[in-house]
Amino acid sequence: MGRLIDYVKLVRPYGLLFLGLTPFFGAVCNGENDIIHLFFLVLIGILIHVFTFVQNDYFDIEIDKKSVYVLDRPLVTGEIKKKTSLYMVISSFLLPLIINLLFLFTFQSFVMLLVSFFLITLYNIYSKRIVGMEYILAVGVFTTGLFGAYSVSSEISGLAIIVSFVNMMQWIFSVGIFANLKDVKYDTRIGVRTTPTILGVKVIGDEFSIPFLFIGYAFFIKTLHILIAFLPFLLRDTEIFVFDLPIPFLFFILLSIVILYLVAKIFSTPLSQRNKMLVYEGLQEGLSLLLIPVALMSYLFENIGIAQTMLIIIAIIIWPLSSLRVVFGKKLIPLE
Numbered sequence: 001m002g003r004l005i006d007y008v009k010l011v012r013p014y015g016l017l018f019l020g021l022t023p024f025f026g027a028v029c030n031g032e033n034d035i036i037h038l039f040f041l042v043l044i045g046i047l048i049h050v051f052t053f054v055q056n057d058y059f060d061i062e063i064d065k066k067s068v069y070v071l072d073r074p075l076v077t078g079e080i081k082k083k084t085s086l087y088m089v090i091s092s093f094l095l096p097l098i099i100n101l102l103f104l105f106t107f108q109s110f111v112m113l114l115v116s117f118f119l120i121t122l123y124n125i126y127s128k129r130i131v132g133m134e135y136i137l138a139v140g141v142f143t144t145g146l147f148g149a150y151s152v153s154s155e156i157s158g159l160a161i162i163v164s165f166v167n168m169m170q171w172i173f174s175v176g177i178f179a180n181l182k183d184v185k186y187d188t189r190i191g192v193r194t195t196p197t198i199l200g201v202k203v204i205g206d207e208f209s210i211p212f213l214f215i216g217y218a219f220f221i222k223t224l225h226i227l228i229a230f231l232p233f234l235l236r237d238t239e240i241f242v243f244d245l246p247i248p249f250l251f252f253i254l255l256s257i258v259i260l261y262l263v264a265k266i267f268s269t270p271l272s273q274r275n276k277m278l279v280y281e282g283l284q285e286g287l288s289l290l291l292i293p294v295a296l297m298s299y300l301f302e303n304i305g306i307a308q309t310m311l312i313i314i315a316i317i318i319w320p321l322s323s324l325r326v327v328f329g330k331k332l333i334p335l336e
Contacts, residue, residue: 010075248297255291
C-alpha cells in the first residue's frame with residue numbers, strides 16, 4: 001500500500017499552492033469574497049494539483065525509470081502501485097466536479113473545469129512525444145483561473161483574465177524551460193524532443209551547452225510574465241500605494257529583479273551542480289507566485305481584508321520550505 005511519506009512525495013506538497021491558489025485568485029479578481037466559496041476553490045485547486053502530478057508520474061513511469069534523478073519516486077520504486085495512483089487520479093478528478101456541482105455551480109465554471117482537466121491530461125500523455133506541450137498545460141492552468149472567475153459570475157473582469165494569464169506564463173517558464181532543461185541529458189538519450197533540445201541545448205560530456213537562442217527565449221518568457229503581472233498597476237485595477245506608501249510597487253520591482261537574477265543563476269550553474277539549479281528554480285518559482293498578491297495588494301486589502309492578504313503572502317513563503325523540510329529533510333532537494 002505504501003507508506004504515508006511515499007504518498008506525500010507522490011503528490012509533491014511543496015508545489016500545491018501554484019495550482020491551489022489559481023482558481024482562488026480568479027474568483028477574488030471577479031468579485032468573490034465569501035470565505036466558504038474561497039475555501040472550496042482552494043480545495044479544488046489543491047485537488048487539481050494532485051491530479052496533475054500523480055497523473056504525470058502515472059504516464060511517465062517507464063521514462064522515469066531511465067533517469068537517475070527520479071529513481072526514488074514512489075511509482076518507480078514500486079512503493080505505491082500504479083493501480084493505486086490511478087485511483088488517486090480518478091478521485092482527484094471527480095471530487096472537484098462534485099464540489100463544483102454542490103457549492104459553486106455555474107454552467108461556465110463546470111465547462112472550464114472540464115476543459116482544464118482535459119488539457120492537463122493531454123499534456124501528461126503527450127509531453128514526451130510532442131514539442132511545445134507546455135503551452136497546452138499552460139492553457140489548462142489559464143482555464144483553471146477562468147473556472148474560479150466563472151464560479152462567481154458569467155461575466156469575467158479584465159483583472160481575472162490578467163491574473164489567469166500570469167499563472168499561465170509561470171507554467172510556460174517552469175515546465176517548458178526549466179523542467180525540460182534539467183532533464184535534457186536523459187531526454188536526448190531516449191529520443192525525447194522538448195523546447196530546450198529543439199532550440200539547441202545539448203549535454204556535452206557532463207555539462208550543458210546552452211545557445212544564446214534558448215537563453216534569450218527564456219528571458220523573454222520570464223520578462224513577459226513579469227510585465228503581464230504589472231498590468232493591474234498600469235490599468236489602475238490596483239494601486240501602487242497602501243497606507244500612503246508605495247509598498248506594492250517597491251516590492252514588485254524588488255521581486256522582479258531577484259527573479260531575473262535567479263533565472264541568470266540557473267543558466268550559469270553547471271549540470272554537475274544540478275541540485276543548485278533546483279534550488280534556484282524553486283526560489284524563482286516561489287517569488288514568481290508572490291508577484292500576484294503583491295501586485296494585487298491594495299485590491300486584496302479592500303476586498304478580502306488585510307490580515308487575510310498577509311496570511312496568503314506568508315503561506316506562499318513558508319509552505320514550500322516547510323513541506324520540503326518535512327519530506328526531504330535538511331537537503332530540501334525534491335525528486336525532480
